[in-house]
Amino acid sequence: MTAPRSLLITGATGAIGGALARHYAAPGVRLILHGRRRARLEALADACRQTGAEVETTDVDLTDDASLTEWLDRLALPDVVIANAGQNTHAEPGQEMEDWPATSRLLAINLRTPIAMAERLAPRMAERGHGQIVFMSSLAAWHGLPLTPSYSASKAGIKAYGEALRGWLAPRGVGVTVVMPGYVSSPMCDAMPGPKPWEIDAPRAARRIARGIERNRARISFPFPLNLGCWSLAILPAGLSQRLLGLMGYGRSS
Template sequence: MAAGEITLSIASTSGAQRCVLITGATGAIGGALAKAYANQHTHLVLHGRQQEALLALADTCREQGAQVTTASVNLTDEAALAQWLHALCAEHLPDIVIANAGKNTHPQVSGSLEPWDDVQALLDINLKTPIAMAQHLVPAMQARGSGQLVFISSLAGWHGLPSTPTYSASKAGIKAYGEGLRGLLAPHGIGVTVIMPGYVTSPMCNAMPGPKPFEWPPERAAKVIKRAIDANRARISFPFPLNFGTWWLAVLPAGVSQWLIKRLGFDHIDHSGGG
Protein backbone atom coordinates (compact mmCIF):
# COMPACT_ATOMS: atom_id res chain seq x y z
CA MET A 1 0.00 0.00 0.00
CA ALA A 2 1.35 3.42 -0.94
CA ALA A 3 2.08 5.90 1.84
CA GLY A 4 -0.99 7.88 2.77
CA GLU A 5 -3.38 5.56 0.96
CA ILE A 6 -6.83 5.32 2.51
CA THR A 7 -7.76 1.93 3.93
CA LEU A 8 -11.44 1.22 3.35
CA SER A 9 -12.87 -1.29 5.76
CA ILE A 10 -16.52 -1.15 4.81
CA ALA A 11 -18.38 -2.04 1.67
CA SER A 12 -21.56 -0.11 2.37
CA THR A 13 -22.92 2.52 4.76
CA SER A 14 -26.56 1.69 4.12
CA GLY A 15 -28.67 1.98 7.24
CA ALA A 16 -26.13 4.12 9.11
CA GLN A 17 -27.95 7.08 10.65
CA ARG A 18 -24.88 9.25 11.03
CA CYS A 19 -21.23 9.35 10.04
CA VAL A 20 -18.68 10.41 12.66
CA LEU A 21 -15.08 11.23 11.67
CA ILE A 22 -12.45 11.16 14.42
CA THR A 23 -8.81 12.04 13.78
CA GLY A 24 -6.21 10.97 16.30
CA ALA A 25 -8.38 7.94 17.04
CA THR A 26 -5.41 5.95 18.36
CA GLY A 27 -4.86 8.50 21.11
CA ALA A 28 -6.45 8.18 24.53
CA ILE A 29 -9.32 10.64 24.04
CA GLY A 30 -9.83 9.70 20.39
CA GLY A 31 -10.06 6.01 21.18
CA ALA A 32 -12.46 6.59 24.07
CA LEU A 33 -14.65 8.77 21.83
CA ALA A 34 -14.70 6.11 19.11
CA LYS A 35 -15.95 3.54 21.62
CA ALA A 36 -18.49 6.01 23.00
CA TYR A 37 -19.98 6.57 19.54
CA ALA A 38 -19.78 2.97 18.35
CA ASN A 39 -23.22 1.46 17.86
CA GLN A 40 -25.36 -0.01 15.09
CA HIS A 41 -26.61 3.46 14.08
CA THR A 42 -23.17 4.94 13.44
CA HIS A 43 -20.58 4.74 10.69
CA LEU A 44 -17.22 5.65 12.18
CA VAL A 45 -14.36 7.03 10.11
CA LEU A 46 -11.31 6.51 12.32
CA HIS A 47 -7.99 8.13 11.47
CA GLY A 48 -4.74 7.19 13.19
CA ARG A 49 -1.08 6.69 12.42
CA GLN A 50 -0.54 3.67 14.72
CA GLN A 51 -1.73 0.87 12.47
CA GLU A 52 -1.90 -1.95 14.98
CA ALA A 53 -3.78 0.15 17.51
CA LEU A 54 -6.09 1.53 14.81
CA LEU A 55 -7.08 -1.92 13.55
CA ALA A 56 -7.68 -3.16 17.09
CA LEU A 57 -9.87 -0.14 17.82
CA ALA A 58 -11.81 -0.68 14.59
CA ASP A 59 -12.48 -4.30 15.58
CA THR A 60 -13.72 -3.22 19.01
CA CYS A 61 -16.08 -0.67 17.47
CA ARG A 62 -17.41 -3.23 15.00
CA GLU A 63 -18.12 -5.58 17.89
CA GLN A 64 -20.31 -2.81 19.33
CA GLY A 65 -22.26 -2.73 16.06
CA ALA A 66 -20.66 0.20 14.26
CA GLN A 67 -19.63 0.28 10.63
CA VAL A 68 -16.02 1.41 10.39
CA THR A 69 -13.69 2.97 7.84
CA THR A 70 -10.04 3.46 8.77
CA ALA A 71 -7.46 5.84 7.33
CA SER A 72 -3.84 6.74 8.02
CA VAL A 73 -3.25 9.62 5.61
CA ASN A 74 -0.64 12.21 6.65
CA LEU A 75 -2.85 15.04 7.91
CA THR A 76 -0.09 17.64 7.57
CA ASP A 77 0.41 16.84 3.87
CA GLU A 78 -1.96 19.36 2.28
CA ALA A 79 -2.38 17.47 -0.98
CA ALA A 80 -2.96 14.12 0.74
CA LEU A 81 -5.42 15.67 3.20
CA ALA A 82 -7.38 17.33 0.39
CA GLN A 83 -7.51 14.11 -1.63
CA TRP A 84 -8.70 12.09 1.38
CA LEU A 85 -11.42 14.53 2.39
CA HIS A 86 -12.62 14.96 -1.19
CA ALA A 87 -13.01 11.19 -1.53
CA LEU A 88 -14.67 11.00 1.87
CA CYS A 89 -17.22 13.70 1.04
CA ALA A 90 -18.06 11.96 -2.24
CA GLU A 91 -18.80 8.67 -0.47
CA HIS A 92 -20.19 9.60 2.93
CA LEU A 93 -19.96 13.22 4.08
CA PRO A 94 -19.50 13.13 7.88
CA ASP A 95 -22.25 14.47 10.11
CA ILE A 96 -19.80 15.05 12.99
CA VAL A 97 -16.09 15.79 12.57
CA ILE A 98 -13.90 15.60 15.67
CA ALA A 99 -10.48 17.08 14.84
CA ASN A 100 -8.70 15.37 17.72
CA ALA A 101 -5.20 14.67 16.32
CA GLY A 102 -2.53 16.67 18.12
CA LYS A 103 0.82 16.68 19.85
CA ASN A 104 2.81 18.55 22.48
CA THR A 105 6.30 19.86 22.92
CA HIS A 106 8.09 21.79 25.65
CA PRO A 107 11.46 23.37 26.41
CA GLN A 108 14.19 20.82 27.02
CA VAL A 109 15.82 22.83 29.81
CA SER A 110 14.63 25.77 31.87
CA GLY A 111 15.01 29.05 30.00
CA SER A 112 15.46 27.49 26.55
CA LEU A 113 13.07 27.82 23.66
CA GLU A 114 11.41 24.75 22.19
CA PRO A 115 13.24 23.27 19.17
CA TRP A 116 12.01 25.03 16.03
CA ASP A 117 11.30 21.81 14.14
CA ASP A 118 9.11 20.68 17.03
CA VAL A 119 7.32 24.03 17.07
CA GLN A 120 6.51 23.82 13.37
CA ALA A 121 5.32 20.22 13.60
CA LEU A 122 3.08 21.06 16.57
CA LEU A 123 1.49 24.08 14.89
CA ASP A 124 0.91 22.07 11.72
CA ILE A 125 -1.11 19.33 13.43
CA ASN A 126 -2.69 21.27 16.34
CA LEU A 127 -3.74 24.42 14.49
CA LYS A 128 -3.22 24.32 10.74
CA THR A 129 -4.69 20.84 10.14
CA PRO A 130 -8.07 21.45 11.87
CA ILE A 131 -8.46 24.72 9.95
CA ALA A 132 -7.55 22.99 6.69
CA MET A 133 -10.11 20.26 7.41
CA ALA A 134 -12.79 22.91 7.87
CA GLN A 135 -11.82 24.48 4.55
CA HIS A 136 -12.47 21.20 2.75
CA LEU A 137 -15.53 20.02 4.69
CA VAL A 138 -17.57 23.17 5.26
CA PRO A 139 -18.62 23.74 1.60
CA ALA A 140 -20.07 20.22 1.40
CA MET A 141 -21.80 20.65 4.77
CA GLN A 142 -23.22 23.99 3.63
CA ALA A 143 -24.59 22.38 0.48
CA ARG A 144 -26.25 19.69 2.59
CA GLY A 145 -27.41 22.19 5.21
CA SER A 146 -26.10 20.33 8.25
CA GLY A 147 -22.99 19.16 10.07
CA GLN A 148 -20.95 19.70 13.19
CA LEU A 149 -17.27 20.52 13.64
CA VAL A 150 -15.54 19.76 16.93
CA PHE A 151 -12.17 21.32 17.78
CA ILE A 152 -9.99 20.15 20.66
CA SER A 153 -8.48 23.03 22.58
CA SER A 154 -7.22 22.79 26.18
CA LEU A 155 -7.43 24.61 29.49
CA ALA A 156 -3.94 25.80 28.52
CA GLY A 157 -5.79 27.96 25.98
CA TRP A 158 -7.01 30.28 28.76
CA HIS A 159 -3.47 31.47 29.62
CA GLY A 160 -0.11 30.38 28.24
CA LEU A 161 2.00 28.11 30.44
CA PRO A 162 5.78 28.66 30.60
CA SER A 163 6.26 24.89 30.54
CA THR A 164 4.41 24.52 27.19
CA PRO A 165 4.25 27.90 25.40
CA THR A 166 3.74 26.65 21.83
CA TYR A 167 1.15 24.08 22.87
CA SER A 168 -0.68 26.82 24.78
CA ALA A 169 -0.57 29.09 21.73
CA SER A 170 -1.95 26.40 19.43
CA LYS A 171 -4.82 25.63 21.81
CA ALA A 172 -5.66 29.32 22.28
CA GLY A 173 -5.64 29.68 18.50
CA ILE A 174 -7.99 26.78 17.79
CA LYS A 175 -10.29 27.97 20.58
CA ALA A 176 -10.59 31.40 18.98
CA TYR A 177 -11.03 29.89 15.52
CA GLY A 178 -13.80 27.57 16.64
CA GLU A 179 -15.62 30.32 18.50
CA GLY A 180 -15.49 32.58 15.46
CA LEU A 181 -16.51 29.83 13.08
CA ARG A 182 -19.58 28.95 15.16
CA GLY A 183 -21.16 32.34 14.54
CA LEU A 184 -20.18 32.30 10.90
CA LEU A 185 -21.66 28.88 10.14
CA ALA A 186 -24.74 28.81 12.38
CA PRO A 187 -26.99 30.32 9.67
CA HIS A 188 -26.01 27.39 7.42
CA GLY A 189 -27.09 24.71 9.88
CA ILE A 190 -23.53 23.82 10.91
CA GLY A 191 -22.65 23.58 14.59
CA VAL A 192 -19.19 24.17 16.04
CA THR A 193 -18.11 22.94 19.47
CA VAL A 194 -14.82 23.78 21.21
CA ILE A 195 -13.56 21.27 23.78
CA MET A 196 -11.17 22.45 26.51
CA PRO A 197 -10.00 19.44 28.57
CA GLY A 198 -7.71 19.56 31.53
CA TYR A 199 -5.33 16.68 32.18
CA VAL A 200 -6.53 13.38 30.69
CA THR A 201 -4.48 10.25 31.30
CA SER A 202 -2.45 9.46 28.17
CA PRO A 203 1.17 9.12 27.06
CA MET A 204 1.12 12.78 25.93
CA CYS A 205 -0.20 13.89 29.33
CA ASN A 206 2.40 11.79 31.11
CA ALA A 207 5.17 13.46 29.10
CA MET A 208 4.05 16.99 29.97
CA PRO A 209 6.13 18.76 32.61
CA GLY A 210 4.63 20.21 35.77
CA PRO A 211 1.85 19.09 38.13
CA LYS A 212 -1.32 17.43 36.76
CA PRO A 213 -4.14 18.17 39.21
CA PHE A 214 -7.62 16.68 38.78
CA GLU A 215 -6.45 14.23 36.09
CA TRP A 216 -9.30 12.32 34.44
CA PRO A 217 -9.36 8.91 32.73
CA PRO A 218 -10.12 9.19 28.99
CA GLU A 219 -13.44 7.36 29.32
CA ARG A 220 -14.77 10.02 31.68
CA ALA A 221 -13.56 12.78 29.38
CA ALA A 222 -15.18 11.11 26.35
CA LYS A 223 -18.53 10.90 28.12
CA VAL A 224 -18.50 14.63 28.89
CA ILE A 225 -17.28 15.54 25.39
CA LYS A 226 -19.94 13.41 23.67
CA ARG A 227 -22.67 14.98 25.79
CA ALA A 228 -21.47 18.46 24.79
CA ILE A 229 -21.36 17.50 21.11
CA ASP A 230 -24.83 15.96 21.22
CA ALA A 231 -26.16 19.22 22.73
CA ASN A 232 -24.22 21.35 20.19
CA ARG A 233 -22.60 23.28 23.04
CA ALA A 234 -20.49 26.23 21.97
CA ARG A 235 -17.74 25.33 24.41
CA ILE A 236 -17.17 22.79 27.16
CA SER A 237 -14.26 22.96 29.63
CA PHE A 238 -13.44 20.53 32.42
CA PRO A 239 -12.84 19.52 35.16
CA PHE A 240 -14.58 22.31 37.08
CA PRO A 241 -11.97 23.09 39.76
CA LEU A 242 -9.09 23.34 37.29
CA ASN A 243 -11.21 25.13 34.70
CA PHE A 244 -12.31 27.70 37.27
CA GLY A 245 -8.72 28.36 38.24
CA THR A 246 -7.34 28.58 34.71
CA TRP A 247 -10.25 30.80 33.62
CA TRP A 248 -9.23 33.28 36.31
CA LEU A 249 -5.71 33.29 34.86
CA ALA A 250 -7.24 34.77 31.69
CA VAL A 251 -9.25 37.36 33.64
CA LEU A 252 -6.74 38.59 36.21
CA PRO A 253 -3.97 41.06 35.31
CA ALA A 254 -1.21 39.19 33.51
CA GLY A 255 1.36 39.93 36.22
CA VAL A 256 -0.88 38.38 38.88
CA SER A 257 -1.60 35.34 36.71
CA GLN A 258 2.07 34.74 36.03
CA TRP A 259 2.87 35.02 39.74
CA LEU A 260 0.20 32.42 40.49
CA ILE A 261 1.51 30.09 37.76
CA LYS A 262 4.98 30.24 39.28
CA ARG A 263 3.69 29.65 42.81
CA LEU A 264 1.68 26.61 41.65
CA GLY A 265 4.69 25.07 39.88
CA PHE A 266 3.46 25.28 36.28
CA ASP A 267 6.67 26.97 35.17
CA HIS A 268 8.79 23.97 36.22
CA ILE A 269 10.60 21.88 33.60
CA ASP A 270 10.89 18.32 34.88
CA HIS A 271 11.60 15.33 32.62
CA SER A 272 11.58 12.70 35.32
CA GLY A 273 8.06 11.65 34.29
CA GLY A 274 9.16 10.56 30.82
CA GLY A 275 8.96 13.85 28.93
Protein backbone atom coordinates (compact mmCIF):
# COMPACT_ATOMS: atom_id res chain seq x y z
CA MET A 1 0.00 0.00 0.00
CA THR A 2 1.28 3.48 -0.84
CA ALA A 3 1.53 6.05 1.95
CA PRO A 4 -1.91 7.49 2.70
CA ARG A 5 -2.43 11.10 1.73
CA SER A 6 -5.65 11.54 3.69
CA LEU A 7 -6.74 9.96 6.96
CA LEU A 8 -9.77 10.17 9.22
CA ILE A 9 -9.04 9.48 12.89
CA THR A 10 -11.83 9.39 15.45
CA GLY A 11 -11.00 9.68 19.12
CA ALA A 12 -8.04 11.88 18.25
CA THR A 13 -8.03 13.52 21.69
CA GLY A 14 -7.20 10.17 23.29
CA ALA A 15 -3.66 8.89 23.74
CA ILE A 16 -3.50 6.53 20.75
CA GLY A 17 -5.54 8.78 18.45
CA GLY A 18 -3.40 11.80 19.22
CA ALA A 19 -0.19 9.83 18.75
CA LEU A 20 -1.43 8.55 15.39
CA ALA A 21 -2.31 12.08 14.27
CA ARG A 22 1.16 13.32 15.17
CA HIS A 23 2.78 10.32 13.48
CA TYR A 24 1.01 10.93 10.18
CA ALA A 25 1.19 14.74 10.18
CA ALA A 26 3.44 15.85 7.32
CA PRO A 27 3.39 18.09 4.25
CA GLY A 28 0.93 16.82 1.67
CA VAL A 29 -1.12 14.87 4.22
CA ARG A 30 -4.73 15.75 5.00
CA LEU A 31 -5.98 14.81 8.46
CA ILE A 32 -9.61 14.73 9.54
CA LEU A 33 -9.53 14.63 13.32
CA HIS A 34 -12.48 13.91 15.56
CA GLY A 35 -12.53 14.40 19.31
CA ARG A 36 -14.93 15.22 22.12
CA ARG A 37 -12.62 17.62 23.97
CA ARG A 38 -12.60 20.68 21.76
CA ALA A 39 -9.68 22.57 23.31
CA ARG A 40 -7.42 19.53 23.21
CA LEU A 41 -8.54 18.78 19.66
CA GLU A 42 -7.65 22.26 18.43
CA ALA A 43 -4.26 22.10 20.19
CA LEU A 44 -3.57 18.79 18.43
CA ALA A 45 -4.68 20.24 15.10
CA ASP A 46 -2.33 23.22 15.52
CA ALA A 47 0.58 20.88 16.31
CA CYS A 48 -0.15 18.84 13.19
CA ARG A 49 -0.43 21.96 11.03
CA GLN A 50 2.98 23.10 12.27
CA THR A 51 4.49 19.97 10.74
CA GLY A 52 2.88 20.74 7.39
CA ALA A 53 -0.37 18.76 7.46
CA GLU A 54 -3.73 20.07 6.32
CA VAL A 55 -6.15 19.51 9.20
CA GLU A 56 -9.93 19.50 9.56
CA THR A 57 -11.56 18.97 12.96
CA THR A 58 -14.98 17.96 14.24
CA ASP A 59 -16.62 17.05 17.53
CA VAL A 60 -19.73 15.50 15.95
CA ASP A 61 -21.65 13.07 18.16
CA LEU A 62 -20.63 9.71 16.71
CA THR A 63 -23.46 7.89 18.49
CA ASP A 64 -26.19 10.02 16.87
CA ASP A 65 -27.12 8.27 13.62
CA ALA A 66 -28.40 11.36 11.84
CA SER A 67 -25.39 13.51 12.76
CA LEU A 68 -22.92 10.77 11.94
CA THR A 69 -24.48 10.01 8.58
CA GLU A 70 -24.67 13.66 7.57
CA TRP A 71 -21.02 14.22 8.49
CA LEU A 72 -19.70 11.12 6.72
CA ASP A 73 -21.73 11.69 3.57
CA ARG A 74 -20.28 15.15 3.01
CA LEU A 75 -16.66 14.15 3.69
CA ALA A 76 -14.14 13.98 0.92
CA LEU A 77 -13.45 10.25 1.10
CA PRO A 78 -10.15 9.55 2.95
CA ASP A 79 -7.60 6.90 1.98
CA VAL A 80 -7.59 5.47 5.51
CA VAL A 81 -10.29 5.56 8.19
CA ILE A 82 -9.16 4.77 11.73
CA ALA A 83 -12.21 4.19 13.95
CA ASN A 84 -10.35 4.75 17.19
CA ALA A 85 -12.92 6.43 19.48
CA GLY A 86 -13.75 4.28 22.48
CA GLN A 87 -14.60 4.08 26.15
CA ASN A 88 -14.13 1.73 29.07
CA THR A 89 -16.29 0.93 32.07
CA HIS A 90 -16.31 -1.46 35.00
CA ALA A 91 -18.35 -2.19 38.09
CA GLU A 92 -17.59 0.18 40.94
CA PRO A 93 -16.78 -1.22 44.39
CA GLY A 94 -19.92 -2.42 46.09
CA GLN A 95 -21.86 -2.85 42.84
CA GLU A 96 -22.95 -6.29 41.67
CA MET A 97 -22.88 -5.36 37.98
CA GLU A 98 -21.62 -2.61 35.70
CA ASP A 99 -23.82 0.47 35.43
CA TRP A 100 -26.22 -0.15 32.55
CA PRO A 101 -26.36 3.41 31.13
CA ALA A 102 -22.55 3.45 31.08
CA THR A 103 -22.49 0.02 29.43
CA SER A 104 -25.01 1.15 26.82
CA ARG A 105 -22.88 4.20 25.98
CA LEU A 106 -19.78 2.01 25.75
CA LEU A 107 -21.42 -0.42 23.33
CA ALA A 108 -22.60 2.49 21.21
CA ILE A 109 -19.18 4.06 20.76
CA ASN A 110 -17.00 0.92 20.82
CA LEU A 111 -19.11 -1.33 18.62
CA ARG A 112 -22.09 0.30 16.96
CA THR A 113 -20.33 3.48 15.81
CA PRO A 114 -17.44 1.82 13.94
CA ILE A 115 -19.88 -0.53 12.22
CA ALA A 116 -22.04 2.44 11.24
CA MET A 117 -18.97 4.24 9.87
CA ALA A 118 -18.05 1.23 7.75
CA GLU A 119 -21.61 0.97 6.47
CA ARG A 120 -21.42 4.54 5.14
CA LEU A 121 -17.82 4.61 3.90
CA ALA A 122 -17.02 1.10 2.65
CA PRO A 123 -19.36 1.28 -0.39
CA ARG A 124 -17.73 4.53 -1.49
CA MET A 125 -14.27 3.02 -1.07
CA ALA A 126 -15.34 -0.05 -3.03
CA GLU A 127 -16.72 2.10 -5.84
CA ARG A 128 -13.43 4.02 -5.93
CA GLY A 129 -11.46 0.76 -5.87
CA HIS A 130 -9.18 1.39 -2.89
CA GLY A 131 -9.14 2.41 0.77
CA GLN A 132 -8.59 0.96 4.21
CA ILE A 133 -10.74 0.79 7.33
CA VAL A 134 -9.02 0.28 10.68
CA PHE A 135 -10.95 -0.94 13.72
CA MET A 136 -9.64 -0.54 17.26
CA SER A 137 -10.11 -3.74 19.24
CA SER A 138 -8.03 -4.93 22.20
CA LEU A 139 -6.16 -7.98 23.45
CA ALA A 140 -9.16 -8.34 25.76
CA ALA A 141 -10.99 -9.60 22.65
CA TRP A 142 -9.12 -12.93 22.85
CA HIS A 143 -10.78 -13.81 26.18
CA GLY A 144 -13.11 -11.66 28.25
CA LEU A 145 -11.61 -10.16 31.40
CA PRO A 146 -13.82 -10.63 34.50
CA LEU A 147 -13.12 -7.07 35.68
CA THR A 148 -14.32 -5.48 32.40
CA PRO A 149 -16.96 -7.74 30.81
CA SER A 150 -18.75 -5.11 28.71
CA TYR A 151 -15.50 -3.64 27.41
CA SER A 152 -14.26 -7.13 26.53
CA ALA A 153 -17.52 -7.90 24.73
CA SER A 154 -17.37 -4.71 22.67
CA LYS A 155 -13.78 -5.39 21.61
CA ALA A 156 -14.51 -9.03 20.76
CA GLY A 157 -17.47 -7.87 18.68
CA ILE A 158 -15.51 -5.35 16.63
CA LYS A 159 -12.70 -7.90 16.15
CA ALA A 160 -15.14 -10.41 14.67
CA TYR A 161 -16.82 -7.76 12.52
CA GLY A 162 -13.51 -6.49 11.16
CA GLU A 163 -12.26 -9.98 10.35
CA ALA A 164 -15.45 -10.78 8.48
CA LEU A 165 -15.56 -7.45 6.66
CA ARG A 166 -11.98 -7.87 5.47
CA GLY A 167 -12.93 -11.00 3.54
CA TRP A 168 -16.05 -9.33 2.18
CA LEU A 169 -14.31 -6.18 0.92
CA ALA A 170 -10.99 -7.62 -0.28
CA PRO A 171 -12.24 -8.39 -3.82
CA ARG A 172 -13.26 -4.73 -4.16
CA GLY A 173 -9.78 -3.40 -3.32
CA VAL A 174 -10.64 -2.25 0.22
CA GLY A 175 -8.45 -3.35 3.13
CA VAL A 176 -9.64 -3.89 6.69
CA THR A 177 -7.30 -4.03 9.67
CA VAL A 178 -8.12 -4.94 13.27
CA VAL A 179 -5.83 -3.42 15.90
CA MET A 180 -5.49 -5.32 19.19
CA PRO A 181 -3.25 -3.36 21.56
CA GLY A 182 -2.42 -4.27 25.10
CA TYR A 183 -2.03 -1.63 27.79
CA VAL A 184 -1.13 1.78 26.35
CA SER A 185 -0.35 4.55 28.84
CA SER A 186 -3.31 6.92 29.06
CA PRO A 187 -5.93 8.15 31.53
CA MET A 188 -8.25 5.46 30.16
CA CYS A 189 -5.64 2.80 30.86
CA ASP A 190 -5.02 4.21 34.35
CA ALA A 191 -8.74 3.94 35.13
CA MET A 192 -8.92 0.26 34.18
CA PRO A 193 -8.83 -2.16 37.12
CA GLY A 194 -6.35 -5.00 37.37
CA PRO A 195 -2.65 -5.44 36.57
CA LYS A 196 -1.20 -3.78 33.46
CA PRO A 197 1.79 -5.87 32.34
CA TRP A 198 4.00 -4.76 29.45
CA GLU A 199 2.40 -1.30 29.33
CA ILE A 200 3.83 0.86 26.52
CA ASP A 201 3.57 4.54 25.65
CA ALA A 202 1.26 5.94 22.97
CA PRO A 203 3.91 7.03 20.43
CA ARG A 204 5.38 3.54 20.38
CA ALA A 205 1.91 2.06 19.93
CA ALA A 206 1.20 4.49 17.08
CA ARG A 207 4.35 3.44 15.25
CA ARG A 208 3.37 -0.22 15.54
CA ILE A 209 -0.12 0.51 14.27
CA ALA A 210 1.09 2.67 11.36
CA ARG A 211 3.49 -0.05 10.19
CA GLY A 212 0.68 -2.59 10.18
CA ILE A 213 -1.66 -0.26 8.32
CA GLU A 214 1.00 0.38 5.68
CA ARG A 215 1.23 -3.38 5.08
CA ASN A 216 -2.54 -3.86 5.13
CA ARG A 217 -2.18 -6.35 7.94
CA ALA A 218 -5.33 -8.23 8.86
CA ARG A 219 -4.45 -7.99 12.54
CA ILE A 220 -2.06 -5.79 14.51
CA SER A 221 -1.64 -7.22 18.01
CA PHE A 222 1.00 -6.21 20.54
CA PRO A 223 3.05 -6.42 22.71
CA PHE A 224 4.09 -9.98 21.86
CA PRO A 225 4.30 -11.48 25.38
CA LEU A 226 0.88 -10.22 26.39
CA ASN A 227 -0.62 -11.11 23.01
CA LEU A 228 0.66 -14.66 23.36
CA GLY A 229 -0.76 -14.92 26.86
CA CYS A 230 -4.18 -13.58 25.89
CA TRP A 231 -4.31 -15.80 22.80
CA SER A 232 -3.45 -18.78 24.98
CA LEU A 233 -6.42 -17.99 27.23
CA ALA A 234 -8.64 -18.21 24.15
CA ILE A 235 -7.51 -21.72 23.22
CA LEU A 236 -7.28 -23.23 26.70
CA PRO A 237 -10.38 -24.81 28.29
CA ALA A 238 -12.54 -21.92 29.51
CA GLY A 239 -12.60 -23.12 33.10
CA LEU A 240 -8.81 -23.22 33.23
CA SER A 241 -8.56 -19.76 31.67
CA GLN A 242 -10.90 -18.37 34.31
CA ARG A 243 -8.78 -19.84 37.11
CA LEU A 244 -5.60 -18.46 35.58
CA LEU A 245 -7.13 -14.97 35.29
CA GLY A 246 -8.05 -15.10 38.97
CA LEU A 247 -4.53 -16.09 39.93
CA MET A 248 -3.12 -13.23 37.85
CA GLY A 249 -5.23 -10.62 39.65
CA TYR A 250 -8.08 -10.21 37.17
CA GLY A 251 -10.71 -12.03 39.20
CA ARG A 252 -13.34 -10.48 41.41
CA SER A 253 -12.75 -10.40 45.14
CA SER A 254 -15.67 -11.65 47.24
